[in-house]
Amino acid sequence: QKEVEQNSGPLSVPEGAIASLNCTYSDRGSQSFFWYRQYSGKSPELIMFIYSNGDKEDGRFTAQLNKASQYVSLLIRDSQPSDSATYLCAGQGAQKLVFGQGTRLTINP
Amino acid sequence: DVKVTQSSRYLVKRTGEKVFLECVQDMDHENMFWYRQDPGLGLRLIYFSYDVKMKEKGDIPEGYSVSREKKERFSLILESASTNQTSMYLCASSPSRAVNQPQHFGDGTRLSIL
Numbered sequence: 001q002k003e004v005e006q007n008s009g010p011l012s013v014p015e016g017a018i019a020s021l022n023c024t025y026s027d028r029g030s031q032s033f034f035w036y037r038q039y040s041g042k043s044p045e046l047i048m049f050i051y052s053n054g055d056k057e058d059g060r061f062t063a064q065l066n067k068a069s070q071y072v073s074l075l076i077r078d079s080q081p082s083d084s085a086t087y088l089c090a091g092q093g094a095q096k097l098v099f100g101q102g103t104r105l106t107i108n109p
Numbered sequence: 110d111v112k113v114t115q116s117s118r119y120l121v122k123r124t125g126e127k128v129f130l131e132c133v134q135d136m137d138h139e140n141m142f143w144y145r146q147d148p149g150l151g152l153r154l155i156y157f158s159y160d161v162k163m164k165e166k167g168d169i170p171e172g173y174s175v176s177r178e179k180k181e182r183f184s185l186i187l188e189s190a191s192t193n194q195t196s197m198y199l200c201a202s203s204p205s206r207a208v209n210q211p212q213h214f215g216d217g218t219r220l221s222i223l
Contacts, residue, residue, distance in 0.1 A: 032209045043199055043214040044152075051209050088152070090212075095165065096142070097212055101151040 003027055004091050006100035015109050019076040023089030023100055026070070030091040030098075033072045035063060038086045038102065047087075048074070079107045112136070113215035115200050121221045128187040130218050132200030140203045141183035142212060143167075143175065145196040152199070158183055159206060190222045 004025045013019040023033070032051040036044035050056045050063040050072065062075040072091075076083055086102040116131035134141065142157040144167075154167030156175040164175050172194060176184045183202075187194055197219050201212040 034211050043217045046211045046213065049209060049211055092209075095206075096154055096157060096167070099152040101149075 003093070003098045004089055004100040006087075006089050006103045008101055009104040010106055011103055012106045012108060013079050015079060015081060015107055017079055019079045019083065019105055019107070021074040021076075021087050021089075021103050021105065023072045023074075024070055025072070025091045025098075027091065027093060027098070028067075028070065030093060032092040033063070033065060034090040034092075034097065035061075035072075035074045036088040036090065037083075038088060040085075044088055076105075081107045081109055083107050113200055113202050113213055115198075115215040115218050117218050118216060119219050119221075121223060122187075122190050123223055124190060124192060126187075126190045128190050128220070128222075130185040130187075130198055130200075130220070132183045132185070132202075132215055133181050134183075134202040134213075135181065136202065136204070136213075137180065138202040138213075139180075139205045140210075140212075141177065142201040142203075143173075143183065143185045144199045144201065145169070145194075146199055146217075147196050155185065192222050194220065195222045196220060 034049045035047045038044045048063045050065045056063045060077045064073045088102045089100040090097040112135045143155045158177045174186045200215040203210045203212045
């Protein structure tokens with residue numbers, strides 16, 4: 001069983017809509033979670049991190065964490081074509097980050 | 110801003126060669142990591158280091174070694190390159206082993222082994 005799982009997509013969302021990206025994890029000991037954005041051919045770029053249950057907002061991005069259900073999500077409001085990328089979810093394990101496979105998001109103009 | 114610099118963006122080597130990939134960070138981070146990323150397989154951790162001269166095996170260390178002689182520099186070594194080591198290699202660093210410490214990535218090295 002993969003420790004961090006994401007739907008690989010592709011997820012297609014119209015411009016201006018809300019994009020919802022989800023991630024589940026199996027290690028209940030994970031305390032922190034990170035969302036990275038990766039454009040094609042580029043390296044991952046940190047968008048947000050969250051470690052408390054509930055929501056954390058930063059501009060158009062909202063991260064949500066539910067430790068009881070072991071899921072993390074990222075909402076992107078007012079989606080723009082520039083948001084088209086692969087989004088990686090990562091959980092903080094005992095010694096290292098554990099990454100999901102990533103979800104490919106396409107925003108359609 | 111954190112700056113993680115990888116020595117080459119693109120590299121072409123031949124089978125059997127010894128290959129060195131260099132990574133330098135300028136934020137006095139304690140932790141450094143080497144990943145490879147392949148289509149359909151995601152990011153896979155090769156080796157990491159929490160301190161100078163310390164190293165830990167990641168998920169796929171076979172065929173690789175690392176060196177960390179100075180805090181800011183972490184080198185990945187392919188002892189005898191093989192075609193299945195053709196990949197995108199990513200270096201990352203993070204401040205410490207405390208929780209809530211994100212990793213910051215370099216631009217990556219796309220390595221081709223012919």
